[in-house]
Amino acid sequence: MSARVTFPNKILPYALILPQLVIVGIFFYWPASQALYQSVLREDPFGLRTTFVGLANFRHVLTQPSYINSLQTTAVFSIAVAFIAMSVALLLAVMADKVIKGKGFYRTMMIWPYAVAPAIAGMVWLFMFNPTMGTFAYMLRSAGYAWDPLLKGDQAMILIIAAAAWKQISYNFLFFVAGLQAIPKTLIEAAAIDGAGETKRFWTIVFPLLAPTTFFLLVINTTYAFFDTFGIIHAVTGGGPGKATETLVYKVYHDGFVNLILGDSAAQSVILMVMVIALTAIQFRYVEKKVHYG
């Protein structure tokens, strides 16, 4: 392995990581500590007085039926988004690997959706499936399907899952393409000589060797589905109809900035933070064990 670079200067290394530390400090630790601080306070309705309430906010939040509902919504949403975004991307990457003519063009086109802002992506999907004027909504209805995501919770859910997954496919695609290219061609050839057909080769050779990429994307996609889909939900459903698409992040926003229940909202974001940390830790601890790195 390459030798470790050492600096004779004592201050230089710290100076070099300082910008990173500052950024992380200002944009993560400070807000996080604020949330933590807020989560043990309660503000009166007029915002005149704040009192220390200990864990009361947490108790309150965790006993709310709407919070439990939101937890379930988030679970369904996140699993669906991560699964769909990853499997579609993998399928596309495997197909892109076979394209010989126009490979670059095809890949570029595949990557573009990533450049679309989440809210815009949401709007596009909203338009396409808008019950009154959307092209796809029209097609669905003329096919005899009662499509109305503004009234039907499960349909609203499908819509935001589709939009959120679509948005993430490009990113996953990029990593899968790179991952596929890193698999030595001779392994595939050896497997072909060993009598494995195309599908068999994929599941017994390619997929296991892609595991590091898949694992990395699993972590990224889960976090994405938890946090970065806010824009899409906000633009498409606003958490509705009812509370059918209110994910945890959306609820944090809604309770805190719309309903102005700051203590509850802060407690929720602390819980959310703990959950994502726990999730990532679990992924690293248990899933990564099954991952074979080169």
Place this chain on the structure above:
Amino acid sequence: MATVELKDVRKVYGGKVEAVKGVSIDIPDGQMCVLVGPSGCGKSTLLRMIAGLEEITDGTVSIGGQVVNTFGPAERDIAMVFQNYALYPHMKVYDNMAYGLRNRGTPKDEIDRRVREAAGILGLEDFLERKPRELSGGQRQRVAMGRAIVRKPKAFLFDEPLSNLDAKLRGQMRIEIKSLQRSLGVTSVYVTHDQVEAMTLADTLVVMNSGVAEQIDTPLAIYEKPASVFVAGFIGSPAMNLLAGEIAENGRGVKLVGGAYLKPRDTVLPEVGRSVLLGVRPEHLTLVSDANNADFQLKVTTVETLGADTLAHGHPVDGDPKSSELIVRLSGDVQVRHGDVLPLAIDAGKAHMFDAGTGKRI
């Protein structure tokens, strides 16, 4: 077990690069054919066409008397050992060897029997539960061999299987491969650019040069009667001395470009005035006791002491130092130094004559 026949096999990559330009080889059942040649001459391409990994542009490949051009690699029933071994890194040694059998629906106990048998032959019994990355280079090489032999295929194909090993291990594995191939009696095609491997392993040796099979024969026949200047220069180490000149009058032999005359004994000379390349292997020049028995005098410029042998570089005393440079292989106990003049004789019947224009043997 089967014969392998190539008939006018050609490969053109992307309509432009002609990597293999019509090669025909017949490999009898159970024999080992070695393809040797410099880098980029099309050895791997040819092998991959036999394996079914590369489409055949023209000509036919037959295995066991059946034309297999349109068959996929699996249907051809061959096994291949790759240069980088191509072991499945996520599978244990056992599963690496069993993979091909499982894909072909071999019963479980039969798989187990064959894998253990192969592991026994190759001394891999203790490593069956390990992953490839936990093995040494030589052990990986054995696993790759094991994967090939468990299947009992019609033919083995090797693409420089030993080039990632150190010299000592390479020598050892070479012998193992040879004896394994002999005892299993499986027809084999072996690609290498190492001429020691080529000479020792081959029943039939094919010397390739830019997509053409320059000569196909037994290793010894190729060593003794190289068909062209290319083959002469490629087979043998150090390489054969090749001196440009023309046939001199009055039976004085060959007049070298530098002005010196060389007269090889027991060699039929072509017509006077013809431009030739005279080839003599370093080991076919003998140090003689006095100048009267010598064919020429060599002025030594460099000496390489190898222990068993000593290589003396130099040129004929009356010749040009550049154009008539020669190497002589002397016994290791001969003391030679820079600047010495050695009386040398060309061994009877060991000189080779090539046409200067075509490079073909005369």
